[in-house]
Amino acid sequence: MAEKIIETVNLTKRFGDFTAVDAISFEVNKGEIFGFLGANGAGKTTAMKMLCGLLLPTSGQATVAGYDVYRQSEKIKLNIGYMSQKFSLFSDLTVWENIEFYAGIYRMPRQAIITRGEKLLQDLELASQKRRLIGALPLGIRQKLAFSIAIIHEPRLVFLDEPTGGVDPITRRRFWEMIYNATERGITVFVTTHYMDEAEYCDRISMMVDGKIKGLDTPANLKLQFKEKSMFDVFLQLAREKSHEAL
Amino acid sequence: MENNIRAAGISKSFGSQVALQELDFAAAPGEIFGFIGADGAGKTTLFKILTTLLRQDAGKAEVCGLDTDKDFREIRRIIGYMAGRFSLYGDLSVEENLKFFAQVFDSTLQENYELIRDIYVLLEPFKKRRAADLSGGMKQKLALCCALIHKPKVLVLDEPTTGVDPVSRREFWDNLKTVAAEGITTLVATPYMDEAMQCDRVALLQEGRILQIDRPAQIIADFPKAVIILKTEHNRNQLIRKLRKLPEAESVFSFGETIHVTCEPAIKGKLTAAIAAAESGISFQPEQAAGIEDCFLYYMQRADGRENN
16 A cells, blocks of 8 residues: 555634634545645635644644644654745845755755755756846746755655746646656655646646535546546536535 | 727837837737736736836837827826736725725726626625635636726736636636627736637737737647647656657647647658557547647747757
8 A cells, every 4th residue: 555645534724613624534645746626715725734734723633744733743844845836935045045045944964955955956957047046037947946945855745835826838847847757756746736737747636625625536537527528627517516505 | 990009119128138129019999918928028017018107118009099108197097907916905895995996096886887797796795805815716806896997998917817716717707708898908918828718819928029929719720830649548757758859749748638749740640650659558639739838839939949848
């Protein structure tokens, strides 16, 4: 049986009388690309914050990389990577300062920061840009750099929160090629996206509606299960069910 | 027909950084005109010039016959603008935001209610909620309402649906179609190719130049390459790397569950046969036609001077 990198049982978060995440149970296998899909406001961000050790659940259980979200959130933070489109690198620091900052936060030893940092810049062909401010780099390059820095400490798992929002079609594809390369090195990827073609690049997908997981399987099986031709149609069907319930 | 927007030879630089190079285009009343391009291609700079927030270095731009340079005051009264970032007042409620924007334009919520009714009915249950507490899709609907509250002649939308889920995006575009039917010209920047297909015309922008400008269907019809669309049962990434080594394959990209290989139309049959013979577990899709995304990938890559990778 595959090793589980995330396991949740009835994980729940309430804010007052509003239930943002409603008893979700799922597992993520080591090395897979797990797509976490849902409409705006479905509860994805809240669930992700709990899994990253940033928010305490109201009830239920969850372990991430073998650590408990209630008691070992600091351990979780050291063993995961995180990147989002909205916030990733500091634009008023240079490329190298960002590398040193993040690697330092992950408590990497000085020598390792230098070796891996230089290697990272070489792989991205950015060695000449080392002293440039992040803000001066095009978004496409920033995204790739942010992703590489998010996994500089070789975490077992990386969370990507809409990593390709607002990015052009070529850059999006190159970014996904980097994601594949990371999984080939054994890193598990947990990713949210609003691009339905990217949903197809995931090994398995969960579909969240109003705090609950309404579907969880491979893209091919979800299309069979909901009798739809594309992931977009699956998404639409689930969201429409929601509006019927509301009426 | 008289055009609502006319831009001729627009250039703009920031220091040594060239943002726009002699851009020409025009958009008619009721037209939805899309701009596609990478970050930094010049979309936002162009929109800021047309909305009179920036002045061009050279060239002439007109909005409804008014000059962006001389008549900026008048232009500001007849345009609606949605900036790339959420720029409403988060501390004000939905209703307060609308009233505020109406007042700024000496109008009222009631005066042009017909124009925003379809959108506003979706927002109305939340009218007392602070704008900051709305979901992404709702925020965008409110921003659109605020941009329309004074019944502008031209609507300028800078990536209005980035970060918005697929269902909300579809609703947002239904709203745009309603607005266009009123004769309002809409300029919209988008990274989504399905949205490009919904525009009357699109311009592909790269490094401040227009690479292509036409109706989406025409851009597809003019695509000079053939595309081979296939699926694999095995590792997709490994197959992509192998296919990129084929000299006849001009580009190889993932497209959802499929892989698209572009080549010269004359050798499509030969290349298809070669791939089928060399790889196991491959199936070719029954539909083998290029889409708008194939076209844009091709033109962007060509302009980039980068090959295959």
